[in-house]
Amino acid sequence: MHIQEHISLKPFNTFGIDVEARHYVSVESTDELKSVLRLKEFTNKFILGGGSNMLLTKNIDDLVVHVNLKGIEIVSDDEHHVFVKAYAGENWHEFVLWCLSKDFGGIENLSLIPGNVGTAPIQNIGAYGVELKDVFVSCEAIHVTNFNLKTFNFNDCNFGYRESVFKQELKGQYIITSVVFKLTKNKHSVRTDYGAISSQLQEMNIAKPTIQDISKAVIAIRQSKLPDPKKIGNSGSFFKNPVIATSHFEMLKINFPDIPSYLVSDTEVKVPAGWLIEKAGFKGKTMGNYGVHKHQALVLVNYGGAKGDDILNLAQLIQKTIHRLFDICIETEVNII
Numbered sequence: 001m002h003i004q005e006h007i008s009l010k011p012f013n014t015f016g017i018d019v020e021a022r023h024y025v026s027v028e029s030t031d032e033l034k035s036v037l038r039l040k041e042f043t044n045k046f047i048l049g050g051g052s053n054m055l056l057t058k059n060i061d062d063l064v065v066h067v068n069l070k071g072i073e074i075v076s077d078d079e080h081h082v083f084v085k086a087y088a089g090e091n092w093h094e095f096v097l098w099c100l101s102k103d104f105g106g107i108e109n110l111s112l113i114p115g116n117v118g119t120a121p122i123q124n125i126g127a128y129g130v131e132l133k134d135v136f137v138s139c140e141a142i143h144v145t146n147f148n149l150k151t152f153n154f155n156d157c158n159f160g161y162r163e164s165v166f167k168q169e170l171k172g173q174y175i176i177t178s179v180v181f182k183l184t185k186n187k188h189s190v191r192t193d194y195g196a197i198s199s200q201l202q203e204m205n206i207a208k209p210t211i212q213d214i215s216k217a218v219i220a221i222r223q224s225k226l227p228d229p230k231k232i233g234n235s236g237s238f239f240k241n242p243v244i245a246t247s248h249f250e251m252l253k254i255n256f257p258d259i260p261s262y263l264v265s266d267t268e269v270k271v272p273a274g275w276l277i278e279k280a281g282f283k284g285k286t287m288g289n290y291g292v293h294k295h296q297a298l299v300l301v302n303y304g305g306a307k308g309d310d311i312l313n314l315a316q317l318i319q320k321t322i323h324r325l326f327d328i329c330i331e332t333e334v335n336i337i
Contacts, residue, residue, distance in 0.1 A: 001025060001032060003063070012066065013051035014114050016233030017308045021046075021064040028068050028089070030177050034147045036065055037175075045144070047175050049088065050116035053123055053235060054335040055315075057308030067118055069177055072098055082185050083137060087178045088118025092125070099181075100212050105188035106135040107181070108215040109197075112222045114229055114236055118176040122166040123333075124159045128218055129194030133159035135181045141166075141174035150174070162240050162333055190214050196221050225296045233302030234293065238315060239273040239330045252326060273322075273330050274298040280321045287314060312336060 007024040010016055023042065027033045037045065042063035049067055068089040075083040082104055086095050092115050096107050109130035115123075121139050125132050138153045158165040166174060188211050192198050200217040201209050209217070227234050241262075249269045252259055256279070261269040277283060277297035284294035290306035291314070293299040300311050315332060322330050 001027070001035060007064070009048075009051075009056060009060065009064065012048060013054060013056055013235075014229035014233065015055055015235050015302050015308070015311065016229070016304070017056045017302065017306070017311075019056045019308065020059045022059070022061050024064045024066065026066040026068050028070065030069065030142065030149065033065070033067065033069070033142060033175065033177070036063070037142070037144055037147055039063070047144075049119040050091065050114065052115035052229070053119060053333070054337050055235065055308050055311055056337050057312055058337070060337075065175075067116075067175060067177075069118070071178075075180060077185065080185055080187060082183050083180055084183060085178055085180045086117045088116060088176050090117045091115075092117055092120055096215065099183060100215055103211070104183040104185065105190075105211040106130075106183040108211040109191055109194075109218055111215040111218045117179055121157060121159075121176060121179060122164055123162055124157075124164050126162070128197055128221075129191045131159070133157070135183060137180040137182045139176050139179040141176045143174055144172070149177070161243070226299060227293055227295075227301060232293075233304070233306070234299050235334045237273075237298040238300045238332060238334050239277070239298055239318075240333045241270050241273045242276075242328050242330050243268050243270050244328060248327070256326075271328065276322050276326055276328065276330065277318055280318070280325055282318055282321070290314065292318075308337075 003025045007021045010018040044062040046062040046064045069087040071087040109128040274297040282292045283297040285292045289303045
């Protein structure tokens with residue numbers, strides 16, 4: 001274990017915000033993680049994963065603990081399914097590609113989502129009609145104060161839309177160290193009915209797509225709409241798609257007949273936040289070295305040198321404008337630090 005001082009966190013967050021960690025340590029095993037958590041000279045610890053779902057607005061005085069546990073292994077399998085365990089520090093997209101190389105299906109629609117495996121259940125990441133909960137079996141996590149390793153099964157996690165128990169009642173209490181997924185070995189069920197997947201496959205001249213084809217289509221779509229964090233700082237979708245009452249939606253249709261929606265229940269619909277933001281005039285808007293991406297209104301970007309507060313102020317302006325125009329509150333998907 002090597003604790004470093006005054007380390008820039010710019011390389012460790014996809015927004016590329018240059019804030020400083022007063023103390024920083026990288027951990028590569030559960031034993032090492034437990035040892036760091038036991039350090040009494042650092043009362044508070046700041047847990048850092050892939051850095052893809054947060055906006056840093058200040059320097060971090062706590063000990064920054066970077067979770068770098070690596071490894072992928074097959075736990076068990078049967079005729080049709082395989083149970084795969086991935087450790088928290090594995091890059092999510094690289095894990096997806098590993099599964100596809102083995103012809104394991106179920107997460108191909110989640111290709112190219114930034115971040116690490118360990119933070120995926122916290123957010124219940126999702127894209128193109130698939131969510132992490134659809135393939136989740138269990139995860140192991142260490143309690144930050146008693147250091148016990150606990151297994152959480154599906155029901156324990158209380159998954160919702162971009163939600164889990166780790167973002168709600170257990171927020172900050174556990175650090176996920178590994179996740180087990182149930183994937184298909186054959187007879188894969190491909191999802192092509194969401195977003196532009198079908199049209200992208202047509203463009204690729206693919207009539208009977210494999211799971212690998214689905215992944216390639218998703219990657220092509222995401223690359224056409226979303227900036228590469230290695231080139232332009234961003235954290236993917238900054239806002240959640242709001243769920244509103246059907247009655248509210250019908251009222252909005254009077255003034256906005258082209259407003260899109262996805263049915264959630266008999267009484268609720270989901271409205272794309274990107275559409276709302278674009279309709280409000282923010283798509284492609286720049287404010288010096290930061291702004292809203294020109295191809296995807298859900299994505300706030302740092303063109304280089306922006307501060308976390310700059311991005312936050314823009315996000316709050318968007319929220320206020322959406323509420324004024326549509327009487328809809330849009331929540332941030334990104335964690336504000």
